[in-house]
Amino acid sequence: MIMRRKFIKTIFGSIFTILLTPYSFALAVTKKIINKNLTEEQKEILFNEGTEKPFTSSLLHEKRKGFYHCANCGNKLFSSDAKFDSGTGWPSFSEALPGAFKTKVDFSFGMMRTEYHCAKCGAHHGHVFNDGPTKSKKRFCNNGLCLIFKPST
Numbered sequence: 517m518i519m520r521r522k523f524i525k526t527i528f529g530s531i532f533t534i535l536l537t538p539y540s541f542a543l544a545v546t547k548k549i550i551n552k553n554l555t556e557e558q559k560e561i562l563f564n565e566g567t568e569k570p571f572t573s574s575l576l577h578e579k580r581k582g583f584y585h586c587a588n589c590g591n592k593l594f595s596s597d598a599k600f601d602s603g604t605g606w607p608s609f610s611e612a613l614p615g616a617f618k619t620k621v622d623f624s625f626g627m628m629r630t631e632y633h634c635a636k637c638g639a640h641h642g643h644v645f646n647d648g649p650t651k652s653k654k655r656f657c658n659n660g661l662c663l664i665f666k667p668s669t
């Protein structure tokens with residue numbers, strides 16, 4: 517019985533830590549407009565947690581090798597190697613570059629989702645889900661307007 521209680525306590529402790537960790541990260545980032553040429557639509561997504569209409573991004577069918585950067589601060593976020601077609605209508609990636617983002621639990625629309633922000637400028641980029649097709653199981657659902665693609669060649 518004691519063993520079982522200890523086990524339950526450990527499990528709850530872990531869940532609690534997992535739930536709280538994203539918050540502490542998010543609080544450390546202050547949003548800042550760096551790129552003065554952002555459009556109103558980009559600002560709405562990056563700084564007001566807006567979402568672009570699905571299937572509107574020109575990056576959806578981008579297949580070239582290269583890197584995706586933050587449209588606000590230029591931070592390098594994704595490699596083209598992690599990009600895949602999720603069919604959702606938003607550019608999707610199976611993993612982000614190390615340290616690219618900080619996450620926060622988002623309870624809007626009656627759902628619990630993990631929202632992610634650029635680690636450098638704090639701008640909102642999208643939500644990450646655990647139903648990705650690769651080994652990472654991650655699916656970073658990113659607004660195309662928040663990204664700038666720089667081809668390798």
Ligand SMILES: [Zn+2]
Nearest residue numbers: 586589634637
């Ligand atoms: Zn940024």
